[in-house]
Amino acid sequence: MGRITIQNLSKTYINRRRFPRGDDDPQVRQGERITVLKDINLEIENGEMVCFLGPSGCGKSTLLRIIAGFEPACGGVVQVNGQPVTGPSADHIFVFQHSGLFPWMTVAENVGLGLRHLKNHHSRQAQVTEFIEMVELEGFEHHYPRQLSGGMQRRAELARALAVNPDIMIMDEPFSGLDFLTHMKMREEVVNMHAFIRKTMLLVTHNIDDALIMGDHIVILGSSPTAVTMDRILDFPRPRNFEKSPELGRLRSELFLMLGINYAV
Template identity: 60%
Template sequence: MAHIKIENLNKRYINRRKTRRDDDNPETKVGAEVVVLQDINLEFEDGEMVCILGSSGCGKSTMLRMLAGFDRPTSGRILIDGEQVKGPSSNYIYVFQHNGLLPWMTIWQNVELGVRHIKDEEERGDVIQEYIDMVELTGFEDHHIYQLSGGMRRRAELARALAVEPDMLIMDEPFTGLDFLTRMKMREEVVNMHEYIGKTIVMVTHDIDDALVMGDRIVLMAGTPAEVKVSQKILDVPHPRNLEKEPTLCNLREELYLKLGVSHVA
């Protein structure tokens, strides 16, 4: 369980481009300060499935990285259950956009990374098996990463993250590069899993429909520097959701598209 509060979060960095572009433009000038995030204030409740939307390069990933403790805010605070994030912790597991599984290990060994603290070998084995079964990778325990398809890799990484039993999962575009069907299935699986374990999940995506189908809360970030345009809780729409048949979702969808600068939605 994790209650997340982001207060006046700012992130700036110094542009270290080696090749000069246009030195008159302060945005691209070498050594100039680039503001990525400005005055972000957000609050997520315990056990919420939060979907963060935004145009690419708007700083959503940077915010996730700070949430996971991989990066430090320039100013402002991130509080998880009232405590400030100081660095990476196994309470908050980050699921990487590209392969975060270790390619020199089997699926079993990768999942084992999350349960190293269990000393009893038999007990540890049971836990590993349980999570491998949960993501339906039974029979692939001794396979290496390169032997698995994209969807199976994502599921394996999910199993590894869940095995830690973290308070929160942080997912950076977990469905990128998956084919349409796998994507649909993964959506469902993540939603089911969320209902089952009830942990806070913060997910970045650029697919509005992903967010509408999955999220308990939808956050829209846009602009440079990025600001929070929408942070809306979706109430009373039970899963599985049908986008076309829910007027609230349809309206929200149109609003989100408009705010991202797309006016005609098919």
């Protein structure tokens, strides 16, 4: 299960500055405190796909790293299934913005990393094949990452993450750097995959259309220090089409304005 509760979460960084102290021995002094997140409160239900939007530098990725257990919070609490997050867990898989595939391993070997606990070789290979087929990489099992396109690398990463069978999959801008057509294809695949596996998925994006087409739940972070400016469940039927759903189109225009863009221009 992957139910997430975030209560009064805050995160503050302290700048540290170096000053000469003589004899080429710098002195490190504490600088100003920078509050990145302040009083974040969210309820994320099991099986939801939640898309986080907000301007660059607002703390979206920081929030995901705290949920994943990679960074401690300075205040408040994050709970998964009623238990506080105290560090990374195999139940919370993070798909990073840039390729995290091991370059010396083939696609099959990368995907098989999460199945090392299976002692039966044939059972392990059957599951590796199943996850590779799920992301439509049949025929590329023995290719290395350098031999794959950017979109294929992302699909291989998704297969590796799914093989671990996590309760929560966290993705930080998974489509960045992809060409337009590959981006659209990957978006469709993630939506279909989520409908099939029904895992809790958290996704940071700068693309409003991605959030509205993919998300069950949308969260917008803004202001300074960062707080939640919108927390909304998206109950539009799928597949979603802006032209056929005036309400979805109006929400799209509202989100552009919230993020400082006059889309009519």
